[in-house]
Amino acid sequence: MYKTILLILMVFFTCSFTGQAQEKSINQIQQLIETYKKDPGGPYHRIKWFCKDGTEREPKDPCPDNIGGGIQHASFKTSALDLRRTNHLFFGEILADANKSDFLNKNENYSRLKQYQLGKYLASVDDGWVLRKAQFYRGALQSEDEEAWGKDFFEWLLKDEQFIYANYYFIRQALKDIPHNGDDNIAQLMRSQSKTISEDMSKFMDIRIKIHGQPEITDINPVKDFIVENKIPTDLKDDFDDLIETMRKYYAPIDFVILEKEMQRLPASNTTTKKFKPLLKIIK
Incomplete structure (x- = not known):
């Protein structure tokens, strides 16, 4: 079943990509996936600091405050970066350093975000999938940075009410897949x-x-x-x-007191806010 899902994923996203680089074949991609599954680093190369000014530093050499600081996570293997360029396939996505608009990938029918969702699913049913061993790679991802990015992403995305109306179910599923609770x-x-x-x-x-x-x-x-x-x-x-x-x-269910406080940050004129506030009073 997993191979069937994988084949559909690769064919769909590769065919929808309009890039000019020489694409890798399905067989080449399958071989690469099997390699990642067995590799302790998966698609990741090594841990580095990624600074606000665009520079990169070694793991024990943090980004200084005078350039805005930075975040630490894994860099990608050349093979994984090449796959992005040739086939528009993003394995082992790290959100913390992603450009919001690039990740949404609207011009490619939201391909990159959908790949993130499918990657999450495959990881849940196939023992980590391409991160089979790399899910235990210390420092590859920092959950607090992923959460912070997710929160910023949805605050940016949900300002567009027309987008919400047109893509409600897509957004709803994305909220399930992209971490965004914040580092409490x-x-x-x-x-x-x-x-x-x-x-x-x-x-x-x-x-x-x-x-x-x-x-x-x-x-x-x-x-x-x-x-x-x-x-x-x-x-x-x-x-x-x-x-x-x-x-x-x-992992407890939603705390509606906290939710009400969060909703106060939304514009009072927001349609969703207007509809939800009366319901929130009933629930409380």
Whole structure:
């Protein structure tokens, strides 16, 4: 089934791309995907700092404040960058450094955003897909940067009410796939707790990296499984319980009090705001 989905994905997005570079064949792309699956770095090359002024720095040489600082994440292998140029295929997308308009990719029927969504799906059903091993690559993605980017992206996108009317279901699905909750205290606590546990139990490191870089509600089960499958020291049992409780809070349903505060940032004339505020009063 996964190969069928993959074939459809590659044919659809490659055929819809209007670029001039020499395209890679389906067989070449399939071989590349298999290579990424087996590679601890997947499509990623190495960790670097990406500075606001456009320069790049080594992992232990952060971007200075006087140039605006920067963010740290993985760079891409040449093969992954070539695939973007030749076939308009974006494997292992890192949102934090993406241009919002380029990612929306309106002129190519929103191809890049849709690929991100399909990549998320394939990762969920095929053990990480191209990130099969790279999902445990420490530092490749920083969840707080991905969340911050997602929040900025939707604030930028949802200013256009005509776009919302024309693409409501597309936006609704994008909201499910693109992280955008922001880096709140609970998220920070979750990362801190998992880090503390991994320092005392090195076997927990892969789960900790996953929680830190690509957090999902499904991460709760691996933590529970780890507790069952390993002998947990007495002094760490409470730490594991606390981590699971924090994760449950982090992935809890919408807090409508917080939602109401967020809605106050929207223009009062916004049609959605006008319709939703009366409903919010009923819910509360």
